[in-house]
Amino acid sequence: METESGAIERLAGGEPDSLRQERRLVREAQAGSGAAMARLYTAHWRSAYRAAYLIVHDAAAAEDVAQDSFLAAVNALDRFDRRRPFGPWLHRIVVNRALDWARREALRRRVAREKSVFEPLPAPEEIGGEMIAALKELPAEQRAVVVLRHLLEYTPGEIAEMLELPRGTVNSRLRRGLDRLRETAVGELETEAGR
Amino acid sequence: MRNDPLDRALREASIPVPAEAERRGLAVVEAAYAERGHGEPASAIRRPSLPRLAIALGLVTLLAAVLLSPAGAAVRDWVAEVADSSTPRPEPSLAEIPGGGRLLVQSDAGPWVVKADGSRRLLGDYEETTWSPRGLYVAATENRSLSAVEPGGTPHWSITAPGRVSDPRWSPSRYRIAYRSGASLRVVAADGSGDKFLDDDLAPVAPAWSPLGTAEVAYLDASGFLWITDSDSGEHLVSAPAGTDIRQLEWGAHGSAILEIGREALRLLEVQPLKIAARPGIEFLRDLPLPPETTVVDAALAPQRQVVAAVLTTWRKSGTRSSIVLFGPRRTKPRRLLSVPGSLGEVVWSPDGKRLLVAWPGADQWLFLPVGRGEPRAIGHIAGVFAPGDRHASFPRVEGWCCRR
Numbered sequence: 001m002e003t004e005s006g007a008i009e010r011l012a013g014g015e016p017d018s019l020r021q022e023r024r025l026v027r028e029a030q031a032g033s034g035a036a037m038a039r040l041y042t043a044h045w046r047s048a049y050r051a052a053y054l055i056v057h058d059a060a061a062a063e064d065v066a067q068d069s070f071l072a073a074v075n076a077l078d079r080f081d082r083r084r085p086f087g088p089w090l091h092r093i094v095v096n097r098a099l100d101w102a103r104r105e106a107l108r109r110r111v112a113r114e115k116s117v118f119e120p121l122p123a124p125e126e127i128g129g130e131m132i133a134a135l136k137e138l139p140a141e142q143r144a145v146v147v148l149r150h151l152l153e154y155t156p157g158e159i160a161e162m163l164e165l166p167r168g169t170v171n172s173r174l175r176r177g178l179d180r181l182r183e184t185a186v187g188e189l190e191t192e193a194g195r
Numbered sequence: 196m197r198n199d200p201l202d203r204a205l206r207e208a209s210i211p212v213p214a215e216a217e218r219r220g221l222a223v224v225e226a227a228y229a230e231r232g233h234g235e236p237a238s239a240i241r242r243p244s245l246p247r248l249a250i251a252l253g254l255v256t257l258l259a260a261v262l263l264s265p266a267g268a269a270v271r272d273w274v275a276e277v278a279d280s281s282t283p284r285p286e287p288s289l290a291e292i293p294g295g296g297r298l299l300v301q302s303d304a305g306p307w308v309v310k311a312d313g314s315r316r317l318l319g320d321y322e323e324t325t326w327s328p329r330g331l332y333v334a335a336t337e338n339r340s341l342s343a344v345e346p347g348g349t350p351h352w353s354i355t356a357p358g359r360v361s362d363p364r365w366s367p368s369r370y371r372i373a374y375r376s377g378a379s380l381r382v383v384a385a386d387g388s389g390d391k392f393l394d395d396d397l398a399p400v401a402p403a404w405s406p407l408g409t410a411e412v413a414y415l416d417a418s419g420f421l422w423i424t425d426s427d428s429g430e431h432l433v434s435a436p437a438g439t440d441i442r443q444l445e446w447g448a449h450g451s452a453i454l455e456i457g458r459e460a461l462r463l464l465e466v467q468p469l470k471i472a473a474r475p476g477i478e479f480l481r482d483l484p485l486p487p488e489t490t491v492v493d494a495a496l497a498p499q500r501q502v503v504a505a506v507l508t509t510w511r512k513s514g515t516r517s518s519i520v521l522f523g524p525r526r527t528k529p530r531r532l533l534s535v536p537g538s539l540g541e542v543v544w545s546p547d548g549k550r551l552l553v554a555w556p557g558a559d560q561w562l563f564l565p566v567g568r569g570e571p572r573a574i575g576h577i578a579g580v581f582a583p584g585d586r587h588a589s590f591p592r593v594e595g596w597c598c599r600r
Contacts, residue, residue, distance in 0.1 A: 029228075037228045038221060045217050050210060059211045064538065067220040067515070068557035071537050074227045075285075075558050100589045103303070131204035151205040181201065 019085055026082045037077075040086060041070060047087075047152065048094045054147045055098035056105070057136050065101055069093040091152055092162040095144050102140035134181050142177035145170055223514030223536040282535055285560050285575030289313045293563040293572045294550045296598065297346070299324050299333060302581035302591035306335060308346045315580070318348050323594070327365045327385070330597035334363040334372050341374055343387065352387035362401035368408035371426055375402070380414055382426045393424055394431070403446040403453065411475065413446050413453055421453070421464070423475050435477040438462040447496035452480070454503060456494045461485065461505060461522070483522045484529065492517065493541045497548045500524070502566075504551050506539045519553055519564060532564050533571070543596050556590035 022043070028036035048069060053062035072093050073080075080089065135143060148159045156174065160167040290313045292298060298309040306324040309315040318324070321335035321342070332343045332351060341360045342353040358377025365372050365385070373382050378397050383390040394414070402414040410427040421437040421444075424430065443456040446466070455462040461483040467476040483503060485491070494505035501524035508517045517539040519532045532551070540554030550569075553562040556578075563572045582588030 034225060034228055038225060041221050041224050042217075045220060049212065049216065050205075053210050054205060059213050059216075063213050063216045063220065064515075066216075067223055068537055070220060070224045071227050071557050072559065074224060104589050131201065132208045132210075135205075146201070147205065150201045153202070178201070 022086055023082055026077075026080065026086050030077055030080070030082065037074070044087060044090055045070075048090060051091060051094050051147050051151055052098045054132070054135060054151060055095065055140060055143050056101050058105075061101050061105070062098070065094060065097045069097050072097075088154070088158065088162060091148070091154075095148060095162070099140050099144050102143070106140070131181065138177050138180055142173045142180070145173040146177045146181070149174055219514045223516075226514070227536045282533065282558075282562070283571045283573045285558070285573040287575055289315075289561075289574050289577065289580050293574075294545045294547070296546050296596050297330060298552075298593055299326055299595040299597065300581055300591045301594050303588045304582055306333070306594070307581055307591070308333070316346070316348060318344055318346075319350075323361055323363065325363050325365055326595045326597040328367050328369050328598065332365075332385075334365055334374075336360040336363055336374070339376075341372070341383065343372075343385070354383060354387055354390050356381060356390070361399075364402050364404055364412075366404040366408070366410075366412075366426075367406050368410075371404075371410070373402045373404065373412050373414075373426065375399075378417065380412075380424075382412070391429075393426060393429060394422065398441070400441055400444055403444040405450050406447055407450040409450075413444055415441055415444060421455070421477065423466075423477070433475050433477055435464070435479075443494070445494075445496040447498070447501070449499070452496070452501055453477070454494065454496050456491060458491060459485070459489070461491060461494055461503060463503075492539060495542050495544055497544050497566075498546065500548060502548075504542050504544065504566075506542045506553060508538060519551065519562075521566065532566075533562070540590070541593055543593050545596055546598050552593055552596060554590065554593060559590070561593075 022040075025036045025040050025043075029040060045066060048066045049062055052065035052069075053059065056062050056065060069090060073090055080086075135146065138146065144163070145159055148154045148162065149156065154162065156167055156170045159165075160170045163170070289309070292309060292311050292313065295311045297311065298307075300307045300309055300315075301324060304317060306318045306321050307315045308318060318333060318335065321337050321344075323336045325334050326332075327334065327343075330346065333346060335342045335344050337360075339356050339359055340353050341356060341363060343351040345351060356374070356376035358379065361375045363372055363374040370385050371382050372385060373380065373393075375381075375397055379395045380393040380397050380402060381390060382393055393412070394416070396417045398415040398417050398419075400415045402412050405411040405413070405423075410425050411423050411432065412426050413421060413423050415421055415437055419437050419439070420434045422434045423432045425432055438455045438457050438460055440457045440459065441455045442458065445454040445456065446452075447454070451466055453464040453466055455464065463480040463483060465478045465480040483505070485507065486509065488509055488511070490508045490510075492506040492508050494503055496503055503522040505520050505522065506517060507520055508515060514536060515538060516534055516536055518534040519539070519542060521530045521532060523530070533553075535555065535558075537555075537557040540556050542554075543552045544550075545552070549566055551562075551564045551566065553564060555562055555573075558573075558575070559578050560573045560575050561577055563574070565571065578588055578590050581591040
């Protein structure tokens with residue numbers, strides 16, 4: 001297992017120079033350029049993987065979520081409105097799929113606890129950092145909103161649009177999530193909800 | 196960029212990345228992109244540069260090396276044919292069930308009955324469901340209760356079991372329902388009467404009824420033994436050691452075969468049913484051949500035939516690939532119907548045994564694959580169909596395809 005660390009830009013990895021360049025890549029990928037598709041992948045994989053990991057807290061699952069999200073993006077590429085930025089579209093897929101996984105896993109663990117005559121599987125290994133450990137304790141829905149706001153740096157309005165939630169719901173999830181992080185982690189967070 | 200402590204923690208925290216994950220994903224995405232039907236457009240075709248040519252030559256060499264290596268030869272020799280590796284273009288909505296019949300689908304919202312014309316009805320707040328043999332009822336569980344519900348949603352009867360109810364299975368005779376209550380096996384008559392204990396200390400695997408319509412039911416105990424018990428008399432008729440890590444049992448092929456579906460093996464057992472012998476016997480028949488490093492996602496015995504359809508996933512450096520494979524009754528080579536990048540879900544036979552429904556959650560599709568002649572079809576946007584108003588719902592699971600006329 002390798003370890004990846006370091007800052008992630010809003011458009012991570014081999015970041016396109018500008019949104020205009022990204023639009024060009026999307027246009028070329030829609031027209032059939034495998035090279036453009038590969039560049040889009042390279043530009044966005046790390047942020048997709050990191051966002052997925054911070055929601056599911058399982059490396060193999062995060063890899064699957066990132067991979068499945070790109071596959072879904074490939075399948076829907078023809079329908080993508082290239083006047084819009086690619087990143088938020090992909091992140092929306094990633095976060096929703098990661099939430100799917102987290103909910104399924106929670107259900108599976110609950111059912112396994114209730115049904116199984118065997119010992120339940122141990123939880124995936126903990127990752128470093130008090131803050132990250134505290135994040136893991138949040139409900140998946142709050143985790144997703146916190147990751148979108150504080151890792152991917154979307155505004156609450158953008159998050160509301162991505163998750164198809166009322167903006168008030170996003171703000172309250174964010175506020176509750178940050179309150180719990182403050183209680184359990186370091187107490188040095190500045191509340192960003194509603195900004 | 197903002198400098199909030201949480202922003203910094205999320206950006207800078209050290210998180211594990213599986214080795215080669217990015218490259219593995221790129222290979223899968225590139226394969227999916229190529230299968231989507233686009234090549235490089237004419238205007239984009241250029242003479243390959245030296246590095247590209249070198250990479251291409253390297254890939255050819257690598258492929259040749261893989262195919263010539265013992266493991267590669269095993270993979271190459273394993274399948275008899277690849278019918279068609281391209282996936283059909285998905286239809287945008289569930290307007291009909293290809294091949295007809297009715298589906299039972301479990302979603303976050305609960306179980307749905309889907310009619311042949313694609314119309315659907317939510318049955319209620321139940322956790323697990325199974326069809327009765329003719330599709331007149333659905334057996335449904337919720338916590339400690341087992342209910343018989345009409346496909347229109349009207350409850351018929353309900354009983355309360357001592358423990359949490361799971362894995363109900365309606366017998367082909369129509370007269371009995373077997374289910375697990377906690378770690379016990381119980382049987383109740385199809386009118387809700389005569390609920391009784393059969394055995395305890397079960398493994399978390401659904402029981403399987405004899406397809407002959409007799410009273411025998413097969414199940415797995417927690418110590419790894421496969422049992423066949425007469426559900427009327429309660430007599431334990433026979434037992435045999437089971438394989439490891441069994442997740443599912445299927446009893447089919449006119450009662451002559453039980454399939455043990457494990458995570459890494461498909462094990463076929465021969466059964467001499469009670470109608471033929473004085474007591475049933477179980478004999479190990481064979482392991483179905485799987486290529487190296489393969490995980491069995493799901494498998495199902497065909498109705499009335501000794502043919503097994505399996506969804507297999509293989510991890511390679513080039514990425515995850517999943518295949519739907521048919522295993523014939525004798526030692527013929529398996530036949531691969533389709534291979535796709537990424538992960539597939541469950542496989543379900545149509546009631547007439549002519550088609551397979553395969554879930555493809557990553558593409559939000561159901562694949563309908565003809566086993567003989569016919570065109571494969573794909574139906575897209577499945578998750579949203581069964582979670583109206585909830586864009587974040589899990590991909591639904593097909594519990595059954597009903598019913599043979």
